Amino acid sequence: MMRLSGRIALVTGAAGGIGRAVALCFAGEGAIVIVSDINALGCAETLELLECSGGNGLSIKADVTKEDEIQLLYTQIEERFGKLDIVVNIAGGDCEPAADVEDIDYAKMSANLDLNLKSCIISCREASRVMKRQDFGKIINMSSLVYRGSPNQFSYSAAKGGIYAFTRSLAMSLGRYGITVNALAPALVEVPAFVKVLGPERWEMLRKDCAERYPLGRVAMPDDVARCALFLASDDAAFITGQIIEISGGARL
Numbered sequence: 001m002m003r004l005s006g007r008i009a010l011v012t013g014a015a016g017g018i019g020r021a022v023a024l025c026f027a028g029e030g031a032i033v034i035v036s037d038i039n040a041l042g043c044a045e046t047l048e049l050l051e052c053s054g055g056n057g058l059s060i061k062a063d064v065t066k067e068d069e070i071q072l073l074y075t076q077i078e079e080r081f082g083k084l085d086i087v088v089n090i091a092g093g094d095c096e097p098a099a100d101v102e103d104i105d106y107a108k109m110s111a112n113l114d115l116n117l118k119s120c121i122i123s124c125r126e127a128s129r130v131m132k133r134q135d136f137g138k139i140i141n142m143s144s145l146v147y148r149g150s151p152n153q154f155s156y157s158a159a160k161g162g163i164y165a166f167t168r169s170l171a172m173s174l175g176r177y178g179i180t181v182n183a184l185a186p187a188l189v190e191v192p193a194f195v196k197v198l199g200p201e202r203w204e205m206l207r208k209d210c211a212e213r214y215p216l217g218r219v220a221m222p223d224d225v226a227r228c229a230l231f232l233a234s235d236d237a238a239f240i241t242g243q244i245i246e247i248s249g250g251a252r253l
């Protein structure tokens with residue numbers, strides 16, 4: 001039995017490593033998946049992969065740092081499907097890695113808050129409008145294990161910590177409408193973007209270093225995150241809300 005049959009799901013950041021895995025996983029479980037990203041080409045590739053494996057979906061380009069583009073995304077979904085059951089807010093990334101505190105750059109800090117935190121808040125606002133009317137919904141926000149704090153990731157960790165606080169606040173206010181709101185907090189996940197930015201050698205050093213420190217002895221793969229998102233989006237997690245789930249192989253226990 002497919003776990004998301006008949007569900008309409010929106011996945012942002014769907015051209016990326018984790019977003020693509022979530023989109024494919026949800027489609028494989030019977031959901032119709034709207035794949036969205038600022039990268040239209042990457043989105044089209046995700047949609048093609050999804051359709052090749054027998055899934056159904058639609059690709060809509062949107063820049064989540066622009067309020068009007070988020071609003072338009074939701075309007076298009078409502079016009080096309082008339083409902084929206086699941087939203088996974090994945091678009092994000094660290095715009096200011098490895099800065100000393102004295103070097104915090106106002107523009108980069110703002111970019112981190114815009115891309116990771118404000119985008120999530122506005123997307124959830126739009127989602128709640130649709131979901132309240134349905135008396136049903138599942139919202140899953142992408143935090144990170146750095147929500148606990150991380151040296152040299154000041155604005156990124158603040159944004160990801162903010163997502164956790166916002167997720168709890170939203171869970172408190174939307175519970176009575178049958179809407180659950182949870183967050184994912186992965187440790188290092190092996191995604192193509194990381195390998196590309198760091199280069200194979202630096203990536204391998206980082207991967208090895210983390211694998212040695214994580215009790216489960218490896219870094220996460222996008223599917224580890226996708227399966228956790230699937231659980232939260234499914235009826236199995238009907239009574240779970242306001243939670244952050246660390247997908248960390250036991251890191252920082």
Ligand SMILES: NC(=O)c1ccc[n+]([C@@H]2O[C@H](COP(=O)([O-])OP(=O)(O)OC[C@H]3O[C@@H](n4cnc5c(N)ncnc54)[C@H](O)[C@@H]3O)[C@@H](O)[C@H]2O)c1
Binds near residue numbers: 015036042193
């Ligand atoms: N990879 C990790 O180790 C890791 C760990 C914890 C949390 N995360 C979080 O997971 C999420 C996905 O990251 P990933 O690892 O798949 O990286 P990724 O770079 O592969 O994916 C990020 C996606 O977001 C998209 N994006 C960037 N700016 C956007 C914008 N303004 N509007 C719409 N889309 C935009 C990118 O085009 C990309 O497809 C991010 O929120 C990231 O912070 C990643």
